[in-house]
Amino acid sequence: RDLAALAQTGGLTVVNREVSVLDDEGGPGIELSAAPGDGLAWLDGVAFTTGTITLDVRGRDVPGQSFVGLAFNGVDDETYEAVYLRPFNFRASNPVQRDHAVQYVAHPASTWNVLRESYPEVYENPVIPPPDPDGWVTLRLQVEEAEVRAYVGEGDQPDLVVDRLAEDGGSRVGLWVGNNSEGAFRNLRISLDPASVAAGEQREPSLIQRALNLLGPGDSTQRTQRAQRSTDTVERIASRGERIRTGDQPDY
DSSP states (O other): OOHHHHHHTTOEEEESSOEEEEEETTEEEEEEOOOSSOEEEEETTOOOSSEEEEEEEEOOSOTTSOOEEEEEEESSSSSEEEEEEOGGGTTOSSHHHHTTSEEEEEETTBOHHHHHHHSTTTSEEOOSSOOOTTSEEEEEEEEOSSEEEEEESSOSSOSEEEEOOOOSOOOEEEEEEOTTOOEEEEEEEEEEOHHHHSTTOOOOSOHHHHHHHHHOSSOHHHHHHHHHHHHHHHHHHHHHHTTOOGGGSOOO
16 A cells, blocks of 8 residues: 555544655655654554554664554554554663563553563564664564464564454554654555455454354363453453553653
8 A cells, every 4th residue: 555645645544643755765655743642644444353464664763762563453543452663672782672672552451561560571572683773674463363463574483472452343554653753654565364354344342252262162161261361461451551551651
């Protein structure tokens, strides 16, 4: 998809940012401006539930001010999942910072700081080999019903594999930048799974029911217990999220 053309023809719904068109050696793209708070550019007329999303993103090697990625499963401007990069951590001298290069979140409950405190090093990872923090890098997401795999660069091994935490499902997909961050995007490709193409399909609203469906046949009591355990993470995070909010500290 030509993001520059979408921006010029009103094909993006931009939230808390200004959008400008880029045209350099790698082809046309767009840039979202920097501003306090998170920013989004939803793709109008695109319904996505499961499949693969690939695009090139570019951030900056500026600590605490560069967060670029993809939002999906969007219900509204506050409720969605996202995977994003912290380019300033790609080649950081501190190994702990390097471990925080790619991040999964599920807003509004499972923000980066809630996940880091509750489940350290589970929902974020280093990127190996580390890309140029000021250059273009390919981000590819494989989104399944219960899992997300994130590939950064051209490698064939995922840099992050996580269980999805969002219970409520939507179908909006968009470009995402974090607090005080700008970001550039180009070469967007979206491939839908066959089930995702079905008209009106939505993910199950119940996380337990979704887990039961994935577990398949078997003893009903054991299946229910296993499904319940898979929801405990969401419940604990939601509880802790009451006291840990995104705005409480800067992302890093």
